Amino acid sequence: MQHLRTTVARLRPITATQTVKSQSQARPMAVGGALRTFEPMRSYTTSVSAEPFMNGTSSNYVEEMYYAWLENPRSVHKSWDIIFRNANAGVSPGAAYQSPPPLGGAALGLANAQAMVGAQPNMEKLVEDHLAVQSLVRAYQVRGHHIAKLDPLDIGVIDFDESPVMLGLKKVGEKCAPASSRCWFYGLDESDLDKVFRLPTTTFIGGSESVLPLKEIISRLEMAYCQSIGVEFMFINDLEQCQWIRQKFERPGVMQFTLEEKRTLLTRMVRSTKFEEFLQRKWSSEKRFGLEGCESLIPALKTIIDKSSMNGVESIIMGMPHRGRLNVLANVIHKELDQIFCQFDSKLEAADEGSGDVKYHLGMWHRRINRVTDRNITLSLMANPSHLEAVDPVVQGKTKAEQFYCGDTEGKRVMSILLHGDAAFAGQGVVYETFHLSDLPSYTTHGTVHVVVNNQVGFTTDPRVARSSSYPTDVAKVVNAPIFHVNADDPEAVMYVCNVAAEWRATFHKDVVVDLVCYRRNGHNEMDEPLFTQPLMYKQIKKQKGVLQKYSEKLLAEGAVSRQDYEEEIAKYDKICEEAHARSKDEKILHIKHWLDSPWPGFFNVDGQPKSMTSLSTGLPEEELVHIGYIASSVPVEDFTLHRGLSRILKGRTAMRVCDWALGEYMAFGSLLKEGTHIRLSGQDVERGTFSHRHHVLHDQKIDRRICIPMNHISPNQAPYTVCNSSLSEYGVLGFELGFAMASPNALVLWEAQFGDFNNTAQCIIDQFICPGQAKWVRQNGIVLLLPHGMEGMGPEHSSARPERFLQMCNEDPDTYPVSVCEFAVRQLYDCNWIIVNCSTPANYFHILRRQILQAFRKPLIVITPKSLLRHPEAKSSFDDMLPGTHFQRLIPDSGPVCENPEAVKRIVFCTGKVYYELTRERNNRGNDDIVAIARIEQLSPFPFDQVKVETDRYPNADLVWCQEEHKNQGYYDYVKPRLRTTVDRTRPVWYAGRGPAAAPATGNKAAHLVELQRFLDTAFNLDAFTEQS
């Protein structure tokens, strides 16, 4: 009794500001198990609303009853039946009430009930008490998790009583409720405990009963909401979903398991626990980020997988951090144990190219039979860097791609599971960015199951200083994901919530979070001393019985397993580990290829090599260019009202045999689509294009949301074109597209930054995945980054894609002239970690996009794209430059008057990108186009040493200048200079014409910008500029 009292006192009603329910929403409700939709709350008429007790607070409750009564008069208590009948019959306000029949007693005859009597004095009390019960039910549903027994250590890092909300309530409570425990906040007291109350339709605790004594109501609510599971869901703004969750946790007897289920659970706990023990025994001084303290993670994941497989899922893509990763690989994905164990042998020789990665970062792909469902299931665990949570959007992108390629438009066959640490889940912004992709049409994966290993510590940091939210999972509320907190020391409760989570995902196709509240038995890794920083917590942990021990004792006591069976199970697994360990000693070579998370069947030859290493023409027949040009300039649907300005733009695309930038891109995309390559272009405002040049999605000016994508009307058998404006995120969206590109080599996946400057908020994806991905994890990736760049007086944040950073991360040696081999250019591409280009013509842009797909291997492609060149009258290409036989030009030499007498040329200015047009304009102004040559390096990385050498040899008397519009410490100078020097064998100096060094990428002052421009152009053409320095 004392316990009940305290509990109820702590569950006082929420304040008005906490009430989130919209009164005007349509209210679907479950009655008799079936879901119905009711009229909006306020739409009922009648005399019922005129009854005196229908004041603000009671009206909700009465309304619910009224609607239930309208559906079925027998579903409400007799007294209410009479009131509603009388009120509906037009009885005057206050006169509809009749004295109620005894609860549970014989029903009052209807005829009897027709006789009306005046309002009784206990009427108000009856309504109040029912209201109080309703509030009580709601309080448990909203805040039962505050007092659930979630923490195995019982150290209570979350103190709800001290949180502002609860303090406020306490004050309210103190005012209303005197210290005496007799008067409870809701106006009920001990004398009410045996009274019977009708249950509101928003609870399922009654099972088949619709009335219960108060005592039983409280006890059942405590069973549902205050044991090992804490359910956070009342913020969800969908009544059907709330009702679904309520019935999952409230129905009496939901938490019962069969003997077989319990034994399977015990076996899984044995494997999870004994795996870590085995590693600890064999390699006690190796870091493995063990799972001790959260061993129930393994049965948790297996339950989610079993249930999802039962619901038709065939492929699951998982992402996870370090904690328990080896255990997941062994016991969930079923990686061969000897392959895991041999990773602990540092003397193993790596058999693959690349630098590899530590064992707890590698990925894995495995198709197997799910033993519970007897169905095939493919599991992949994505390789990831140390950077916590960075893999989240990558997993989502790969999941989306797999769904896309198998036509799974609702996520019924492919799904993702993401694992998180408590500190990282709360702290890393990419978690939020990833959640925000979850319901967007072109990014949704139709629900992810998130599992948090909430060991209540992050490395050495206490949650009380690591986050401002109560739970580490609060971020999930932003997408209305239900959150199931569960004490990980109660494996049955863990299994139950995981089942519900998987069912939730299968039913609503929305995200859901399982928060495994656990502890970390060792330090952050096995070498760390946790007592330095968490002394009290670890004193408690040292006393803590292991979860396997606790659970096995429970099952032994219940008689669910015998001691002999249990011990045999342990011995069996130990033998499996020992045998695998013996086998692992025979491994001499480490094959990182065995750790691939995304196989590309058929793309490489049997030896894993590209099927071709020859360079191909990327040109197109004239008629194809004409056809695509026609599509690009037309609206292929009837009765479509196009914006007049746009009509003009499209018409401009029909100009004779000439492409501007947008049309060059159109030609590349259109032809690849026609050839069967799926294209996905994603990023902020990419549909129109930041600079209003692309217009791949046309909008009907008269009909809301009527759009047309002409690119999808190129040819009947073409591949689909996906062009999608993304959320305003770089980290999340670039990660997503990288994951999409990982799933298949047969798609051109492009991410465009709004301005190249913003790519640095996705730096982690660039640094950790795109640049070194192949070296670390063997898997190639052909993602394309389009980064608008150029110094145009737009200020420091709209000028630079930071090419210097990309260039600095190239794996090429600047000081060694590469050996000349057959197909040198292709070989170079094959060996590089990424390709960086800055095209100066639409034709070259067209070729590089096509080359990206037509070459027989995949490398990330970074394209520094222009802004002003999009409309520059000279930045146009003739169809002649795009016909069969033409290809991407790594370097565009000067083809003007300098060619007539190269010996007379005094200077060769090398440059890249848009500055070429500024240089030629200046040269024309000066009229020295016979003595200064200008060569454009279009492919910066790999550096076209061979072609640069042709140029330097062609002009033997010219001095060499590198000209760039960027500041000296930025742009390309530091990258190009040593390569130019290597090309000429350091026989000639390389001079610099460009802006001086600076901290910011560009000035914010337009006039200063122009002065700077003129100054470096002067230097570039002043033949005496460097005489003093030479």
Ligand SMILES: Cc1ncc(C[n+]2csc(CCOP(=O)(O)OP(=O)(O)O)c2C)c(N)n1
């Ligand atoms: C982005 C990032 N910042 C910092 C780190 C360094 N680091 C590694 S583990 C860790 C603590 C993680 O805590 P939590 O997420 O709770 O996982 P746990 O180790 O407790 O399982 C930190 C800070 C990292 N790996 N990634």
Ligand SMILES: [Mg+2]
């Ligand atoms: Mg932690």
